Amino acid sequence: xxxxxxxxxxxxxxxxxxxxxxxxxxxxxxxxxxxxxxxxxxxxxxxxxxxxxxxxxxxxxxxxxxxxxxxxxxxxxxxxxxxxxxxxxxxxxxxxxxxxxxxxxxxxxxxxxxxxxxxxxxxxxxxxxxxxxxxxxxxxxxxxxxxxxxxxxxxxxxxxxxxxxxxxxxxxxxxxxxxxxxxxxxxxxxxxxxxxxxxxxxxxxxxxxxxxxxxxxxxxxxxxxxx
Numbered sequence: 420x421x422x423x424x425x426x427x428x429x430x431x432x433x434x435x436x437x438x439x440x441x442x443x444x445x446x447x448x449x450x451x452x453x454x455x456x457x458x459x460x461x462x463x464x465x466x467x468x469x470x471x472x473x474x475x476x477x478x479x480x481x482x483x484x485x486x487x488x489x490x491x492x493x494x495x496x497x498x499x500x501x502x503x504x505x506x507x508x509x510x511x512x513x514x515x516x517x518x519x520x521x522x523x524x525x526x527x528x529x530x531x532x533x534x535x536x537x538x539x540x541x542x543x544x545x546x547x548x549x550x551x552x553x554x555x556x557x558x559x560x561x562x563x564x565x566x567x568x569x570x571x572x573x574x575x576x577x578x579x580x581x582x583x584x585x586x587x588x589x590x591x592x593x594x595x596x597x598x599x600x601x602x603x604x605x606x607x608x609x610x611x612x613x614x615x616x617x618x619x620x621x622x623x624x625x626x627x628x629x630x631x632x633x634x635x636x637x638x639x640x641x642x643x644x645x646x
Contacts, residue, residue, distance in 0.1 A: 429458050437465065446470050489533055493526035536601070539594040554589035556580045556615060556624060562589075563596055563613075572604040572630075578615040585624050599628050608632030 429450050440447045447469045450462040500519050508516065560576045567574040585592055596613065603611050608630035616625050635643060 429455075429462075433458070433462055433465065437469075440469055446473055486537065490530065493529045493533075496526045497523055536598070539598050552588040552591075553584045553586060554592055556583045556585050556592070559585075559589045559592050559596075560613060560615060563593060563600070566597075567600065570604060572600060572608055573610045574600065575610065575612045576615070577612060580615040580617055580624060583615075583617055583621065583624060596626070596628070600630075603628075603630035603632045606632040 433447075433450055436447050436450075439445070447466050449466050450458065500523050504511075504516075504519060511519075557578055557580060560578055564574050564576050600611055609632075611628060611630040614627040614629075616627075617623060618625065
């Protein structure tokens with residue numbers, strides 16, 4: 420009876436903590452007196468799991484806020500222009516009409532660009548690196564270089580990763596690199612250089628991307644990996 424009591428009491432306490440955490444939206448604290456090593460490990464795992472869930476929930480809330488903010492401005496501009504054209508179109512000259520239609524087109528392109536960025540970010544966020552998918556690194560880099568021939572940003576490739584295959588799809592690798600290059604282009608970069616190499620055992624691919632765009636401010640430099 421004593422052994423049973425000593426084993427079930429911490430488990431009952433843990434169950435009570437989980438119910439309270441679910442009810443109040445808080446993390447599950449570790450048990451102060453777990454009695455056995457197995458129960459202590461169980462308590463630690465539950466605490467770590469709930470902390471990860473809370474962190475993920477905060478991430479989703481913040482991400483949704485940023486996405487809503489990015490989409491709100493061009494949508495509001497389109498709505499305002501459409502409302503104005505609906506009531507004032509007959510009083511506008513052709514040049515004024517062209518001006519407002521150009522604004523709508525520009526905001527629409529901005530929304531399409533944001534949508535593409537979200538799709539790229541989503542693919543990179545759920546990337547599952549494994550042996551199922553592979554791509555030729557140089558082929559991906561050459562494809563990117565050709566793509567940017569139609570852009571204002573000149574992309575130079577310096578690669579010694581010949582015959583190197585990365586353990587991910589070419590689409591995923593391209594998405595990650597394009598996200599960096601698109602950001603550089605938005606910040607006035609005219610040239611960008613991608614240096615690709617491998618470590619001494621050819622087990623890791625190293626990509627160095629440099630550009631001559633506006634530098635990241637000191638205040639933001641430590642936050643570059645936040646979504």
